Amino acid sequence: MSEPQIVWLRRDLRLADQAAFHCAAQAGPVIPVYVLDDETPGDRRMGAASRWYLHHALEALAKDLHRHDMQLVLRRGRAVDVLCQLAEETGAKTVHALRHYEPWWRNAEEELSGRLDLCLHDGNYLLPPGTVTTGSGSPYKIFTPFKNAVFAAIDSFDILPEPKLSAPDSWPKSDTLTEWNLLPAKPDWAGGMRDFWTAGSAAAMERFDAFIEVIGDYKEDREKPSLDGSSKMSPHLHFGEVSPRQLWQQIAQHRSDGARFFKAELVWRDYAQNLALQFPAYGETPYRDGYDQSFWRNPNRGHRIEEDLKAWQQGRTGYPIVDAGMRQLWQTGWMHNRVRMIAASFLIKHLLIDWRHGERWLWDTLVDADYASNATNWQWVSGTGVDSNMFVRIMAPLSQSEKFDAGDYIRQHVPELADIDDPYIHDPEAHGCKPAGYPAKIIGHKEGRERALEAYRAMKG
Template identity: 40%
Template sequence: MARTSASPAIVWFRDDLRLSDHPALHAAAASGAPVICVHVFDPARARPLGGAARWWLAQSLRALQQQLNLAGASLVLRRGSADKIIAELARQTAAGAVFWNDIAHLPDQVISDQLAAALGETGVRSHRFPGDLLVAPRDIRNKDGRGLRVFTPFWRRLQSLGDPPKPLPAPRTLRKVAGLASDDLESLGLEPKRPDWAGGLREAWKPGEHSGQQRLKEFLDGGVAGYASGRDRPDQKGTSRLSPHLRFGEVSPRQVWHAARFAAAERPALTGDIDKFLSELGWREFCRHLLFDQPDLAGRNLQSAFDNFQWRQDDNALRAWHRGQTGYPIVDAGMRELWHTGTMHNRVRMVAASFLVKHLLIDWREGEKWFWDTLVDADPGSNPANWQWVAGSGADAAPYFRVFNPILQGEKFDPDGNYVRRWVPELAQLRASLIHQPWRATPLELASAGVALGLSYPAPIVDHRKGRERALKAYENLRTR
């Protein structure tokens, strides 16, 4: 097919499943050309999505299809290697240009470069835009040209650059290219069938751009009040719950930034809470910049000294941690919440992660892999960076001697035991003073609460004091070596 002035433009959707503040879609629509919107699912990508994230992707693609239909377009789905499929689609449709938002991660950039090269050979123009970060990683460097590895100076530098560009509006209408075949969403195999383990995910979440925008609005309208302190309480609704919407680009970081800044200007009393909220957005950005500098962040210690750390191999303990059967109620509640809903409260994530790598001395990569498979918001930057932070091997890492006490953490941040009661119902009848350490209850107290330690609920798989001492010794040995 020959290209003409009416040749269509292809928009390649990646981790940016939205219509608003989508630079590539905005530019393609402004060109006046008919638009072909395409998403390519590549099961052989550098790091395949985990099960929970695959489920979210399926729902988000459905939502995107509906949004595009309302704007007059449609979504073409394909399965395979994105660069080859899109280059072939451009050839078949005589497209004049392909538009997409880049991802600041080396494997994704390689695919982008390969696509741009293939298009260039056939005379098809490539238009690439930044779209997944507030600031390009190359704009925040130290004097040696390297990225920053401590969050506070990174955050100060980012803020000193001023506000990011204002979000772009969604196109009002799009000109559709008729007659294009699309793979069925079901054929991509994203959702579990037998068994269907996603019931809890469906109860907890509604993916899609509209839901993400609504969630952002509701949070800034009321939920952000008290965020600075309330975000640490898993027994309360004190967090934004925006992370999976950000992960799949249903909401962009600069949409969050500008909405938050507007809310702070409208209600100055909330400035402290909103600043804390924005710093969490900054931490996501920090992790993505780390990923830019170290693409294998999920497999390699940022601090090479940890390459010699003597991790333990303990399959039984790892399995108990997976299943929320460690005998420490706050840890078990978090692991069960994760399995059921595809998420875990951030404070509890730190406690559960610390328990695995310090009390059990199991390699942080084992925990990172489990979270990657079970989190709906499993982010290629944040997930490994946070695990390395807890382990002490990462950037701006927690000091090696910081070992979270799961008992004290539970008593401090779930003081009435309501979070544990929800996710560890076998302990629900214990009073608050005992629920985070049921082994201190008398036989009569256990019996009256219907708890049989070692039967209905496990005894601790490791003694806290001994586990802490073992961890400190292992970390000290690493330092002396």
């Protein structure tokens, strides 16, 4: 029998359209391994909500492998050291993996390639990050020309089928998922997530098949929180249970505005990764100058500012649309896309709190917390990014709530307001119908707006 091939899994937990599995299967018996590595990412170790999802994603992948009479090997520790140890145990000399572009994984790949034969493959994005360039060969910084270039470059994709896998003579020792304690126990705060998500490639495609039925209305319906026409594919894409190429190919024949808009959302995901490749510290460092610590109200410098941050995190700002979004996030590990922008803008501009505090909160509470996408979205809202909204464009959460018919969404996630009718539910305090158990606004809209604009003028002046 030929030499065993290790497949190193990270955020690529699928068999179809997975080039690492495909190439490893052609070379010999395959040993799929997932390493729970909390050391290599440093302070970017996976957050609590993502760890919950990871447990179920690995469980689903193990079942898919079992259909091929295969096992999923689980190990814990520093990935490079663990993989080298596994190679020594099994006699494997080659590791196959999909490329990852987070700075810590790029460093790990470079180190591993000096110790073992590392075969890296593409597959987590529509096109390999760094390959879509301007006419002069430089990387794009602005989204619209990047999007146009991607659309021009893609005709269709050849999707790799599930490979025919062969097992090694003997399986190396493996941890069990329960030993990793990825699921919350005391207390068990994941009930809402269990109701909202089903992990795995089969569940991802089932969800997408249902979405395709209404994709023609996607452009309009995704903006309305109460209707929620979102695809909800982001966790499945983040953990690689499905590839973006598979989704693109599934809707290749759909010519509606909704289908094209969804494709543009897939391209935004590529765009975010291309920015993180150009600027590895994008999740920590503003691209634009001037937004230093003196610009922001720092929660570490005052009790009132710390309380404002906590009120935002806990969904008790007195702004129903913001509070509904933050409570949906805590309950389900996900937030409606329009509400994400409103909630982020409120933290950054109404409360004048550094976007990085919000990014870190979502890193821990989103099941789809993604370094590149999170950073790109937060820097877009804050006005600090490469291609971003202007800081002086301040979203009005009360009028946004009414404009996008968020009444039923608020009733679902803020039960104190469940009995209030439209239009009063968007601002019950102003209409004199705020229930006693619901907080007053922590800052008025006009007051927050003027404070943000004054800070901006001072920074520019």
